Amino acid sequence: MIIKNVRILGGEPADIRIADGVIAEIGPALDGPEAVDGAGAIALPGLVDLHTHLREPGREDAETVQTGTQSAARGGYTAVHAMANTSPVADTAGVVEQVWRLGREFAHCDVHPVGAVTVGLEGRQLAELGAMADSAARVRVFSDDGKCVDDAVLMRRALEYVKAFDGVIAQHAQEPRLTSGAQMNEGVVSGRLGLTGWPAVAEEAIIARDCLLAAHVGSRLHVCHVSTAGSVEIIRWAKSKGWNITAEVTPHHLLLTDDLVEESPVGAYNPIYKVNPPLRTRADVEALRAALADGTIDIVATDHAPHPVEDKETEWSAAAMGMVGLETALSVVQEAMVETGLLDWAGIAQRMSVVPARIGRLGGHGRPLEAGAPANITLYDPSVRTKVDPAAFASKSRNTPYEGMTLPGRVVATFLRGRPTVLEGKLV
Numbered sequence: 001m002i003i004k005n006v007r008i009l010g011g012e013p014a015d016i017r018i019a020d021g022v023i024a025e026i027g028p029a030l031d032g033p034e035a036v037d038g039a040g041a042i043a044l045p046g047l048v049d050l051h052t053h054l055r056e057p058g059r060e061d062a063e064t065v066q067t068g069t070q071s072a073a074r075g076g077y078t079a080v081h082a083m084a085n086t087s088p089v090a091d092t093a094g095v096v097e098q099v100w101r102l103g104r105e106f107a108h109c110d111v112h113p114v115g116a117v118t119v120g121l122e123g124r125q126l127a128e129l130g131a132m133a134d135s136a137a138r139v140r141v142f143s144d145d146g147k148c149v150d151d152a153v154l155m156r157r158a159l160e161y162v163k164a165f166d167g168v169i170a171q172h173a174q175e176p177r178l179t180s181g182a183q184m185n186e187g188v189v190s191g192r193l194g195l196t197g198w199p200a201v202a203e204e205a206i207i208a209r210d211c212l213l214a215a216h217v218g219s220r221l222h223v224c225h226v227s228t229a230g231s232v233e234i235i236r237w238a239k240s241k242g243w244n245i246t247a248e249v250t251p252h253h254l255l256l257t258d259d260l261v262e263e264s265p266v267g268a269y270n271p272i273y274k275v276n277p278p279l280r281t282r283a284d285v286e287a288l289r290a291a292l293a294d295g296t297i298d299i300v301a302t303d304h305a306p307h308p309v310e311d312k313e314t315e316w317s318a319a320a321m322g323m324v325g326l327e328t329a330l331s332v333v334q335e336a337m338v339e340t341g342l343l344d345w346a347g348i349a350q351r352m353s354v355v356p357a358r359i360g361r362l363g364g365h366g367r368p369l370e371a372g373a374p375a376n377i378t379l380y381d382p383s384v385r386t387k388v389d390p391a392a393f394a395s396k397s398r399n400t401p402y403e404g405m406t407l408p409g410r411v412v413a414t415f416l417r418g419r420p421t422v423l424e425g426k427l428v
Contacts, residue, residue: 001418002030006038006379008369010345013040018375021417025371036423038379041412044349046078046109046376048356048365050141050170050248051224051301052326054080054111056102057095058087063306063396065099068326069108070394071304073421075326076378076411078109079357079365080304084116085146091116091127093135100137108421109414112360115139117158117169121147126157133165140361143170145224146276148206150176155210159219168220168246168359171210173231174277178202183317185258185278193262193269195316198278200228207231211238211245222359223247225303227277229287236296246359248301249288251332252323256401257282265404271312271319272401275305292351293342299356302329306397324395331407334382339408353378364417375418382409394427 003016008026015030016023049072055063063071065082072080082099084090090099096113103111115132119125121144132139142162149155149171158169179202184190186197207223211234214221223235226247238245258279264270273279291297305322312319325332333352337343343351357366367373387406390398414422421428 002032002035003377003379004035004037006041006043008043009349010042016043016369016377018415018418021375023369023371023373023375026369036413038412041379041381042345043369044076044345044378044380045353045366045369046378046414046416047076047330047352048360048362049077049080049302049304049326050299050356050360051145052080052082052304053085053306054082054099055086055306057098061308065102065111066106067394067396069103069106069111070427071326073108073414073427074394074411075328076330076380076414077326078376078414078416079112079362080109081112081114081141081360083145084114084143085121089116089120090114091119093128093131096132096137096139097135107416109416110365112362113137113139114170115142117142117144117149118154123147123149123151123154126154126161129158129161129167130164133167140165140167141170142167143172143224145170145172148172148174148176150206152209152213156213156217159214159221160217163217163219166361168222170222170224171206172224173203173206173210175202175205184261184274185280187258187281189258189262200230200280203228203277204230204234208234211235211243214245215241215243220244225250225253225277225301226288226297227253227280227284229284232287232291232296236291239296246298248299249292249297250303251300251325251329251336252401253280253288254285254292254336255332257285269316271314271316272399274316274319274321275323276321289336289340289342292337299351299359300329300333301356302326306395307399308397312399322399324393324397324400327393327395328388328400328402328407330380330411331409332402334409335407338382375415377415378411379413380409381412384408384410386410
């Protein structure tokens, strides 16, 4: 197959020849029996998400591995990391292998299970970290995401344990005693709405503690969904020490603010904006964008969190936290980072493919688009603007905060080891 007339990382037009699942040649005017017209689209290495909730096993009413990987492919992703808060929890070799095999069966993108840090996500006893690492799934990322490993001794032990197989602990930074009953960002808006506030310090205190622990034991720490300006400064300080700390930001924390809880198009208290960690202030958004641009925050991760209608369309206090994000991520990041001049397309490739693959230790993903590399490729047209219609999503759930918004860009095609999973914006 030859992909004609694409701009690698936004550069000059070129053709890409694919053979046996790898990029065989890049150059002008290549000929071959089967061609796909890239129509001037930007070619990026296939996107990698370090933070996806696929819900299977246990909550197939919200998402399955099949629908989740279809959604990922539609968003330009060739690999996702499936979080452990399933039912049963992915805290044993058996469960992570089940998720891994489902991913291989449906194959719209590669699925790499994330193992739980503690048994049942209960924060009391370490899970089978070594067994999951040695399993067929070869787990290298461990997280209790959705809950914080708040016990400092247990967190230290986890960081020490994963050193043996070059693993990483991905922490959901939330001090539970500071967020008991919290509903949204603590600030002016929460005060006006009468909702219990979620203080920034609840995130920042855990990040500071865990950076110190990771440095003490010489291990890898990854900070999930950073949301505050204070967190950015702590991570920047830790990195200045040379500590092995990485961090992610979600697309929604780069674009949306807590004002929407009060001023949404359908009125206040719209649970579509209820997410963990909560949407923060405009000042936080600006700090997160700057940190992603300068490398303090390493990557963008979606925190794709699908929920069925009945779990979101209810009163605010009872509504589930989370937003779907795989199919809109690249458009939102273009709006927040490219349209503002903070990043170019080479920078987007680094933060949405190269570095997340490196953190997750995925050797076949995040590679430069060059001869000999696996043909994991995303073609993206940044010139169009489209109104978001959740009814068109491949995801089983529709809980998007962008419904009706006009966002830039469109994934034209996705190739997984040379095999198209999306062509002309449609699943193959």
